[in-house]
Amino acid sequence: MATDYAQGYRHGQPARNGHRVPAALRAPFEGRSWREFGYVLLSLPISIALFTWTVTMASLGAGLLVTFLGIPVLAAALLGCRGFGVLERARARGLLGLDVAAPEPPRTRKPGAFAWMGAVLKSGASWRHLLYALVQFPWAVFSFSVAVAFWTCGWTLLSYPLWFWVFPAYAGTGGIQLYGDAHHSVYLDNPFEITVTALVGLLFTLVTPWLVRALTTVDGLLVRGLLGPSPLSARVEELESDRGVVVDTAAADLRRIERDLHDGAQARLVGLAMDLGLAKEKLKEDPRAAAAMVDEAHGEVKTALRELRDLARGIHPAVLTDRGLDAALSSVAARCTVPVRVDVDLPARPAPAIEGIAYFTVCELLQNISKHSRARSASVDVWRAEDRLLLQVTDDGVGGADASGGSGLAGLAGRLDAVDGVLLVDSPAGGPTRVIAELPWRTSL
Template identity: 85%
Template sequence: MATEYGHGYGHGREDGGSTGTGHRLPAALRAPFEERSWREFGYVLLSLPLAIVLFTWTVTMVSLGTGLLVTFIGIPVLAAALAGCRGFGALERARARGLLRLDVAEPEPLRVRGPGALAWIGAVLKSGTSWRNALYALLQFPWAVFSFSVAVSLWTTGWTLLTYPLWFWVFPAYAGQGGLQLYGDEHHSVYLDNPFEITVTALVGLLFTLATPWIVRALTTVDGLLVRGLLGPSPLSARVVELESDRGVVVDTAAADLRRIERDLHDGAQARLVNLAMGLGLAKEKLLEDPDSAAAMVEEAHGEVKTALQELRDLARGIHPAVLTDRGLDAALSSVASRCTVPVRVEVDLPARPAPAIEGIAYFTVSELLQNISKHSRARSASVDVWRTEDRLMLQVTDDGVGGADVSLGSGLAGLAGRLDAVDGVLVVDSPTGGPTQVIAELPWRT
């Protein structure tokens, strides 16, 4: 695999962050009027009625289905209850995306094995997503009651007190009292009716108004955790999907390696051995009638044998070098560095040898990176550093070439990154146009 180094280095990334619009007001003063605050408040307002419906459905149907388990009817009733919870879960994910701008991945779909209603009922009952959605219904209801009460109380109190100077005249005009009653008993009453008290009331309302969006934001953060944790894909299922994808990469890589070995054998050593057999056959026929010519043909065949043996050694080294098995990464990387077209400094600082499979991947990673340097980088020098950090094997290959390497271009580096990802490894490339290029690979140690 080879990666071309050029001048088309692209970042391929969207910041998605603030672009510095230069707001004159600080965030604390803008918050009550921002669209985000009203979206979050709307989310809290909708949470209570939806939570009541979801909680009622879940408790009623699950209780009914559990009570009827003594008969066959309880099983489909329980499946219907969980299916309804899955439907509510889809609604809640959509609501979180729309109002909270929360990016929640869809959970794993039902795996119905076989046709018919019984297969579907079994899939619903065995699905972890169904039960996590039911758990969300039970946990979200008390939280929705709490957050609704807090948000509505703070929001109405803040805006009511803040706008008190605009509507306090209602009390003397229609209620027969000086203003909003702060305290009252049989003997005396306290009203907020003079300019100072009205001003203080408005200031207190301002504090409530400024603080409420941040409190609501904290409340919806908990909602986001509930949605992401119980309505999104479970970590276990996500890991299974990742392992299935990695297994596909490993199978494809192994198949590609087998095709490469077959091609190298067919075009290299096999072709030479066929020519050698033909040459020796001709030499055998001419051995008695023309010994000198036969001797020359044998000499030529001897050279072909040497070349074929060298190609076979190179092929075996490409599959798994003996020096790696016998002496480890230090000697193996020094050997591959000596074949690089530019001077390479190799420094390996490992307390012990990693797992053989990881050691092999590390060797071929460095080998391909050095091959890239030889073919494309136009570098004057390079270096290879290998060390261990906790339970990870770290590789760093640098060169002072022209740079411009980019994993996103679908080149050899992309294939190398896929191989590392198949074993929970990471490949990071830093190669600005003009250089230098630094490639860091991280692999699990797995002793």
């Protein structure tokens, strides 16, 4: 199914594992495991400093709220927490490979220290940083204790056959004392017990990296949830960016329409008016020449009408409004330079805006096929999958289509993204080319 293909393409295919050693055996020696362990070790001192700063400054600021000094002290406390947040995001990026964007900065409409302090205090991101400081400290103590205990215990027991001789040589005992009281003592001193001890240490050593990874996963959730941008602000920024794309696209379309009118139908109509004026002057003197000029003007009228019709179709075709995507795409396919099979399977018509975007997306893709693909045939498939409208355009051309850079496909991808759509391009050199566009399914009111 193309839907499965689209989902697989979007999330990426699983990377092929070229290692011959199982991941469970490699984990204790991988750089990732040591970086995660280093993250846990650094978390304790950093969380102590952050917790101390936060509790001290927040308590002082809350106590001074009866005076004016409480406001700047609280603002300084939140600002300090945001500074620690920069450090924590950098640490997560460097040691955990977790790239978390910075939250939205405090916004103020007025200049001045008072407005700035008010913006800091009203910023939700500032208070999420303070909450991170309070939550991170107990979690850092727990994760540090667990990770260090398991890590040191594992490597110590695993290496026990290498250093157990220290006990009889310097401590006067046979080995590690497993049990002892006034009457009986048990030491790990014979070959069997030493081997079992090393095997237990091996088990701890193999388990510890995965345990530390689970601990740092919680750290990653804390960093992403409390130190990154809120979902609402991220969505606002995305909508602002999409609005810019929509405005730029609309402006470009208006410029194209103006250029087509000026260079095409308008120029042709001006010439037609001049020809009709000359024909009027020659009507009495040379009726035959005037008739020839009128006949020529009649042809120009037909050409101008065809250009205006094509221009209107480029703005919004009447067949799309009247009969929907199936008829409109069939009309486009009939004008393509290669044979195109069209298959539209929709339970109902989507919203006019989505329908128009789908139509012009297919138009541009078929135009690319006509110009660049050197294909012998193409196909267009349109269907609905849950809450998405999917378009698939394929051809058997030379391939090599690329949606990156400044190509037309890149512009098309930007237009689709402005309405929460996705453009997926699979076009290896030599072909075939498959382009899948996903749009949100919305129905007419």
